[in-house]
Amino acid sequence: MAYSNLDQLYRTVIMDHYKNPRNKGSLEDGSMTIDMNNPTCGDRIRLTMEVSNGIVENVKFDGEGCSISMSSASMMTQAIKGEPVEYALKLSTIFSDMMLGKEIDESIDLGDIEAFSGVTKFPARIKCATLAWKAMEKGVENESHS
């Protein structure tokens, strides 16, 4: 069976985050809350964030979905927690570019997130991988307008 193909998608680090999600749960009431779902498949995510002075002080996610969407959410929260909003948005752009198979800005070390590069070969799963990132972008945009 085609394990080697599967391994391109389900890298060890992805499965680790799926089975042991980081920052799972939700922050106290009053935090910024963003709900997002993927209407084609039923994946859903709730992101709660605390942003002050342009810094993502804390972030948690909750939801239901496949290994790709949930591990991506886990890694996303880990990557942006304690970081400036601008950096989070930049990472999100790089992530989108990576999904589209574009050249990516190599000045930022993606760390574990790079494991998602294999998703480009599975077009049907790109939306799973980007769900949490889109939720974060939406939250940050709403914040800057309020």
Next chain:
Amino acid sequence: MINKDLRSYFPILNQEVNGYPLVYLDSAATSQKPIQVIEALKKYYEFDNSNVHRGVHTLGNRATESYEGAREKVRNFISAKSTQEIIFMRGTTTAINMVAQSYGVANVQEGDEIVISYMEHHSNIIPWQQLAKAKGAVLKYVDLEEDGTLSLETVRATITERTKIVSIMYVSNVLGTMNPIKEIAQIAHENGAIMMVDGAQAAPHLRIDVQDLDCDFFAFSGHKMCGPTGIGVLYGKKALLEQMEPVEFGGEMIDFVGLYESTWKELPWKFEGGTPIIAGAVGLAAAIDFLEEIGLDEIEKHEHELAAYAMERMSTINGLTMYGPKDPGKRAGIVTFNIDDVHPHDLATVLDMNGIAVRAGHHCAQPLMKWLQVVATARASFYLYNSEDDIDRLVEGLNTAKEYFNDGI
């Protein structure tokens, strides 16, 4: 006759996907097309293509004959009384929307009831939600039995004298349940309501007799029954269609056009505004010929056998849950399931890597997913070109997925 040679009529099935011979188990989403349908479309475009109902020229006559000939084929296929009762539309969704917007808007008042069920596809939910909202009517859902069937007792308790429209699917696209449409139609009529049937998952798989069912409207799509996309049918009883106003206005559907007033053509053309779906109808007619040559009873029997075999094989997989009636005799060739700790998306990806196409997600039935208390499920659906070998491949793929996710990492 259904045998393995049948598969050779479907050129698309003769390919490898990700290094494996394709096993196509997503026919409930759309069926594959036999060479007879592909050739009919090609022939139409190569020899007969023209607009209908207007040309004095030869091609125009040929196109009109083909288009109206297709209507007669459909009439015979569903045992309708008259071709005036057969309206060509884009598909089931358009047909249900048309009934809601035309019959519904004219006949449903504030406080009236529209009755559907928990197992409906979104296309048989939202048109009624919209109508109910616009009219201040009440949308009621028939609850399901534990095994995912409808009980006539519950149907009887839900439909009242305030009910104006009952709209139920014949065969569930998720549970595979075959609903007692004839009996439900009778209950609807006893209460003065009309009965609409979503036949999208029924027409490809069982013999349909709209007069025997005594339904008022019946909708189905060509692409799920070996025909092309973009063609579907609304059957309606002539007496009802005659009272109804068209919802699309323009060319083809008019009798006389004045500056401020116009009149409509007679049935069925008053509902077919614009250049009709001529090639689609030609393709659908070829699909009907193909299905009838094999025999709808044969097809239904084949699917029951495949469902029974799949349920038997799949029940040996630990941690696999199947939804819907346990009795394969009560269901069409659709098996919806989940495997513990493997999300259906991941399952579908693993199967795809092994050349097996299944559907994963909510199957356009979110209220049903809620009723099942699941977010998503995987679905394998069978058609006349599938065989037990395909199910063996599926079971092998499921075991691979289980191994990979539960033990492998």
